[in-house]
Amino acid sequence: MTQIENRIWDKEHECMPRTQLEQLQLERLQQTLRRVNEQVPCYKNKFSTLGIKPEDIRSLDDMARLPFTTKEDLRLNYPYGMFAVPMRDVVRIHSSSGTTGKPTVVGYTRNDLRTWTQLAARFMTAAGVSADDIVHIAFGYGLFTGAFGLHYGAEEIGASVIPISSGNSDKQIMIMQDYQSSALVCTPSYALTLADRMEQQGINIDTLSLRVGLFGGEPWSEEMRREIETRLGIVATDNYGLSEVMGPGVAGECCHQCGMHIFEDHFIAEIIDPDSGEVLPRGSSGELVLTSITKEAFPIIRYRTRDITKLEYERCECGRTHVRMLKTMGRSDDMLIIKGVNVFPTQIEEVLFQIDGCEPHYQLVVERAGTMDTLEVQVEVNERIFFDEMKKQRAFVDMLEKRLLSALGVGANVKLVEPSSIPRHEGKAKRVIDKRNQGGAQ
Numbered sequence: 384m385t386q387i388e389n390r391i392w393d394k395e396h397e398c399m400p401r402t403q404l405e406q407l408q409l410e411r412l413q414q415t416l417r418r419v420n421e422q423v424p425c426y427k428n429k430f431s432t433l434g435i436k437p438e439d440i441r442s443l444d445d446m447a448r449l450p451f452t453t454k455e456d457l458r459l460n461y462p463y464g465m466f467a468v469p470m471r472d473v474v475r476i477h478s479s480s481g482t483t484g485k486p487t488v489v490g491y492t493r494n495d496l497r498t499w500t501q502l503a504a505r506f507m508t509a510a511g512v513s514a515d516d517i518v519h520i521a522f523g524y525g526l527f528t529g530a531f532g533l534h535y536g537a538e539e540i541g542a543s544v545i546p547i548s549s550g551n552s553d554k555q556i557m558i559m560q561d562y563q564s565s566a567l568v569c570t571p572s573y574a575l576t577l578a579d580r581m582e583q584q585g586i587n588i589d590t591l592s593l594r595v596g597l598f599g600g601e602p603w604s605e606e607m608r609r610e611i612e613t614r615l616g617i618v619a620t621d622n623y624g625l626s627e628v629m630g631p632g633v634a635g636e637c638c639h640q641c642g643m644h645i646f647e648d649h650f651i652a653e654i655i656d657p658d659s660g661e662v663l664p665r666g667s668s669g670e671l672v673l674t675s676i677t678k679e680a681f682p683i684i685r686y687r688t689r690d691i692t693k694l695e696y697e698r699c700e701c702g703r704t705h706v707r708m709l710k711t712m713g714r715s716d717d718m719l720i721i722k723g724v725n726v727f728p729t730q731i732e733e734v735l736f737q738i739d740g741c742e743p744h745y746q747l748v749v750e751r752a753g754t755m756d757t758l759e760v761q762v763e764v765n766e767r768i769f770f771d772e773m774k775k776q777r778a779f780v781d782m783l784e785k786r787l788l789s790a791l792g793v794g795a796n797v798k799l800v801e802p803s804s805i806p807r808h809e810g811k812a813k814r815v816i817d818k819r820n821q822g823g824a825q
């Protein structure tokens with residue numbers, strides 16, 4: 384596989400010495416706090432309830448005194464109550480892909496769009512995209528931030544953008560072949576769906592021009608990365624973001640693929656204990672909390688992302704000084720508690736992807752039998768295993784159940800299902816069917 388080059392989009396900011404970076408963060412934070420205190424009633428009330436004035440925050444360590452912002456705050460202020468500028472200054476609106484209730488609405492000023500474009504250009508450059516690339520954007524264009532974020536980033540770099548949007552895999556593949564797409568942008572699960580479809584059509588990947596993938600929008604394991612890299616013959620990179628904080632462009636991997644650099648000249652990252660809310664020491668795994676320090680329309684203070692990760696402060700070989708967030712285990716809301724043991728879907732994915740015969744498509748069904756939660760892992764297997772004799776199939780299931788037990792510390796029932804029987808998604812995959820809440824598929 385060809386190694387991607389290490390280009391840097393904005394050397395001054397991305398490689399800034401940390402003391403200077405932290406000084407810049409503090410100045411920008413103080414400005415943001417002053418603005419939200421004046422312009423956003425939700426923050427004014429939160430600060431006054433805690434008896435905090437923006438000028439009390441004199442160091443980055445003082446941040447722990449600031450209140451959190453939660454999804455609930457955004458719901459209570461739906462749709463525009465968190466905006467810090469009048470609507471006449473807002474030039475774009477997006478919203479989050481919430482599964483329940485009202486979505487959260489986010490706005491951007493002209494400057495916010497410029498920043499977003501620059502940050503998307505940064506992580507796309509770090510992933511190896513250049514003006515020579517043909518960037519195939521298979522995220523849905525619409526209220527979701529994915530497509531527009533990467534679209535403008537790629538144009539800024541000077542690449543040629545194909546805004547194909549999501550869906551219609553056969554057409555995606557035809558365009559990929561005919562237009563010679565070299566960089567694929569979508570969710571990692573959709574990249575695998577495309578790989579499956581190519582195999583079904585007997586397409587030799589050497590006839591494609593693809594060389595790099597920029598995947599994000601959902602959690603995915605290292606095992607899934609290897610699967611995508613092998614099957615599509617590309618370098619697969621990870622990028623992270625969330626609409627409440629900006630969209631894609633909060634963090635992205637460089638060519639070393641060792642965690643996503645969080646663009647710390649625009650965001651401050653903390654890791655907290657999701658239960659107590661305490662800030663955890665460096666190197667701990669916990670919930671990522673993000674504060675925006677340059678956004679105009681929709682600044683956000685200590686937003687509880689619910690994403691569980693770890694920050695790596697060790698200097699990266701690429702020269703960037705910005706902290707790296709490791710692959711998230713998933714959202715704390717997606718964590719299952721099975722017989723008292725915490726289980727993330729990505730842990731199950733890691734096991735399944737290591738086993739020859741399992742296809743990279745699975746679904747988890749959680750049910751309650753009496754007071755006990757049970758977990759069924761439905762996994763597609765290849766035809767040889769699916770149509771094998773009962774005895775061999777049973778042995779395969781036993782082996783899988785043993786491997787899951789040792790990796791998760793709790794038992795799960797495995798059900799082998801036919802190839803192509805688990806629903807495919809064009810955007811974010813839905814891995815969990817939770818039958819504990821009446822009729823509730825989440």
Ligand code: DLL
Binds near residue numbers: 527599601603631
């Ligand atoms: O998914 C923004 C995005 C689009 C990021 C395209 C990257 C690429 P939301 O729909 O608001 O925004 O969902 C945000 O998705 O809190 C994470 O739980 C999850 N997520 C996003 N990127 C990653 C990633 C976009 N690389 C939520 N790894 C976040 C793991 C991710 N989870």
